[in-house]
Amino acid sequence: MQSLDALTQEAIRLATGDTPAEAEVARQLQICNACRYCESFCAVFPAMTRRLSFDKADVHYLANLCHNCGACLHACQYAPPHEFAVAVPQAMATVRRQTYAEYAWPAPLGRLYARNGLVVALATALGLALFLVLALALNGTLRQGPLAGNFYAVFPHNLMAGLFGAVFLYVLLALAMGGSRFWRDVRPASGAPGAAAEATHHAMALTYLGGGHGDGCNEHDDRFTLLRRRFHHATFYGFLLCFAATCVATVYHYALGWAAPYPLTSLPVVLGTVGGIGLLVGPAGLLWLNLRRHPLAGDVAQRPMDRGFIALLFLTSATGLALLAWRDSAAMATLLAVHLGVVMALFLTLPYGKFAHAVYRCAALMKYSIEKRLPSGIAVGAD
Template sequence: MQQLEAIIREGRALAAPAYPVIPILSANEAEVSRQMTICNSCRYCEGFCAVFPAMTRRLEFVKADIHYLANLCHNCGACLHACQYAPPHEFAVNVPQAMAKVRVETYSDYAWPPALGALYKRNGLMLSVALVSALTLFLALAAGLRGSLFNVLPGAGFYAIFPHHLMVSLFAPVFLFAALALGLGVRKFWRDVSPGQASWESMGDAVDKVLRLKYLDGGHGDGCHNADDAYTLARRRFHHFTFYGFMLCFAATGVATLYHYLFGWAAPYGYTTIPKLLGIAGGVSLLAGTTGLFSLNLRRHPLLGDKIQKPMDLGFIALLFLIALSGLGLMLARATPYLPPVLCIHLAAVMALFATLPYGKFSHGVFRSAALLKWAIEKRQPDRLQLGSQ
């Protein structure tokens, strides 16, 4: 009897076709596939950005390709305003909006740990405000218990309120977890899109596109669309202010860390020191960039994005704005009794940003950079479709 069952099982295994398992597309992914099929027949927008030449290398769009193309899209809106099949046409082609809906699925699907992917749907403006408020209260209570909330001498530094080892123990685990979660998520994305072997040339190309925000120029250098048909470079410029402001602030923290551990120079530092100069420049740049982006986001045309994601976008911008504002406020409050509460607000905003980094809008920069690197590799490889037609 056992031999008969074994023969039956073996026969079923032999009879079963060895077809590859094709992931089922979600509704948003299927919509991108539909629109890309139409765009692949038209190709009017082929020179606008990297999405369309990457699209022409494909006859069909599987799940990984859809996520790759969605993260190549910078949502500049040029293709929507140039499209003859855009709404109210019956084809209803709206590439920026369709891509935006898939991008949030990218962040959720590739989140690590996977169970936390659902946080993207809840990471909005109100959550950011509530998280900062709760953390500010927690830090204020901690400072109060230490007797450093209202009894700090004028001119005292941050460490008179919160010791250095306490701040490291609070922030280091949160930051390291955020970096690990983002790293593992983008690694899985990288494997799925099968990018091939990166060269120094392709990596340099991708870095150039990232640092210049090349594809926020509308494909022709005139800029993006925001509220109407008019081109504007405002979105690109405010992104630059925000990005480089954030990097300058990060550099200021990095240099201050070297000062502390390598040279034994404890904060606070003078206004002419490198950490302070980097921090001031970064704070002002970040403040200008986030103010502009917040305004543009509120006035952005609804067809140019996914309205469901607007709270997440605004929450991320608000956190960066609060970090910049409170960071600059620390300099003004340095020799006053207001230093402890301002420090509590600043540290709370930084901790809230770190806690939400892997599950908020910050992810778009990481996944978009990976997609740009894949395109830099892919465009240097032979086009299989063109080779097949020869």
Template sequence: MQQLEALSREAAALAGGGPRVIPIRAITAEESEVARVMQICNACRYCEGFCAVFPAMTRRLDFGKADVNFLANLCHNCGACLHACQYAPPHEFAVNVPQAMAKVRLQTYAEYAWPPKLGALYKRNGLTLALALAGGLALFMALAVALHGSLWRQLPAGDFYAIFPHKLMVALFAPIFLFATLALALGVRRFWTDDTPGPVTAAAGAEATQDVLRLKYLDGGHGDGCNNEDDAFTRSRRRFHHLSFYGFMLCFAATAVATLYHYVFGWSAPYDFSSLPKLLGTVGGLSLMVGSAGLLRLNLRRHPLQQDLTQRPMDRGFIVLLFLVASSGLTLMLLRQTPALPLLLCLHLGCVMALFATLPYGKFAHGIYRSAALLKWAVERRRPSRLQLADD
């Protein structure tokens, strides 16, 4: 490290910039463990066909910080390699790829977070915080409604804009959504530029997109599914991930279509049950509710060796928030013609605001970084490996 800093001073001096030290991030104990495990796996290669991690591993002889972060986010934590490994605990080599990768992923999110000082929020983003934030925001809005009317009253045609005007909702949610999008984009940009594999081609982009949408690497390597709590294979994790992902996207699409209706066509909510926003939201909400409930059940039953136990609060907090957003939204839709509308609206909006406020610093980030890692791999595998370049 001292030699690297000395070189950075010398380079800056030669460039006429004075004695400036280029900051170098030291490799952590968790990253060193992944590097150790990858060295053993690189010698064994029994799991080479399981997922993208192992082919990417074979293109390397050593594993620096950027390599480890890339491989960790390429890992889908399916658990197949742990159950197939002859060097897994209790062997003295103690090779546990899923757990080692999970620990590094959390560090990746924290180190690449924007703004950097908020990276520590990943370690504090637990179930208690998620519920407290959702409950606090819902209570705040409920008090505001109570001060200007009543929390239990019938409204004509279930018009929730009579409670919170459209412009007020936009003013509340737009800044949170834009900040979450910006924070995630800048974090992933730092992750990408840390070790750029080369220019992105159309073929690489199409392959990565297909891998993301199909959740290709949650099939356990042989198409039999993941290992969750034992040696038995199950496709449940992949199915519940699909239900959650596409349910979330359908709900987002429902909001986007409703926005188009409002600003382009001048059609104001509430919309009929047969309208496109309602159909998208209903199907998406049901899918998200079932998917998040299934993921929570699997998380509660997951074998301790297949995960980083310190991340359980963050994982469960995110899953529970997804379930609350979906279930409260569906309940609000079904009971919008009843006097419970104001109270249910406050509860739903509180859950949605809590979800988006924690998006950049919670489990949602893993999907974004994993997608970027898959794109990196799609680009890298089309280029000569470092070993081939060294031979040439």
């Protein structure tokens, strides 16, 4: 005989046409809406209380507003093994993976999320093979001696700019299209002054990785820790610094006519080095935490995608720093080919991997900042 909760979930699914994952989130939020013990924990619960029911758009909005900190799971009196089986972080994570696939652009490529770990592995192998073969083909540079750090003696500048420029523009287009489709479905009826600034602050500060009381997230046990927030910050700002280094180097090359290689004390190298260190420490810490997380604190099926993205970020930084350290040696050409291969794999998988969560989470934070400035629209006891 089916349990009461299983029957409730099935009734919701049949009534709304939602997928089982969406119906499960709606079921759990109905219980949370009656309890409200976690109302002060993060943005999800105040946003939840503005609703009496949860349609498909609501479920995807709230799932992407969730930062998966785990505080509500460890505080919940209805968490497994209770028969209500409320595990909000796990249910939300399952729907988030569905969000990424449904809103991916072009739509057929959304299926890449189903086997993301394999996609990352293949993209890495393809990227490495491409640049190793190119390096061999271009005058046998892998067999040459030291080139005084001149990367363009291995790969011509126009070749690298053309390859990465085309992929980068595609990544921007794919993420923008997916994000705009998501926003079209969840956006509030009107805007609100100050909402954009607040949403930007919460995104940059990772406010909701602070747990309900600012003490941090629950990881593999009941203890609070800010490690996840700090490792996320190291990763996020490390990535931004590396991107800034590339932008500054582009200005040097095109606007000022200063060709690489640049001195170790130059702005592009300093930014890249500091960012690279952040991209070593952050992903290493996130992988360590991911390996220790409680299975109910996330979607187990999403772990290959999470870990694949973390590994690519770490390898991008590690190969980049190694290239900097040995750029004046005979190993430079090989290291450059390996580094560019890993970076190409990272770029190719950005729209179809864990990086996409940044786009949807920022959109959800924007909706929350607007929505809480508007009347709730819930009229209790109205005729």
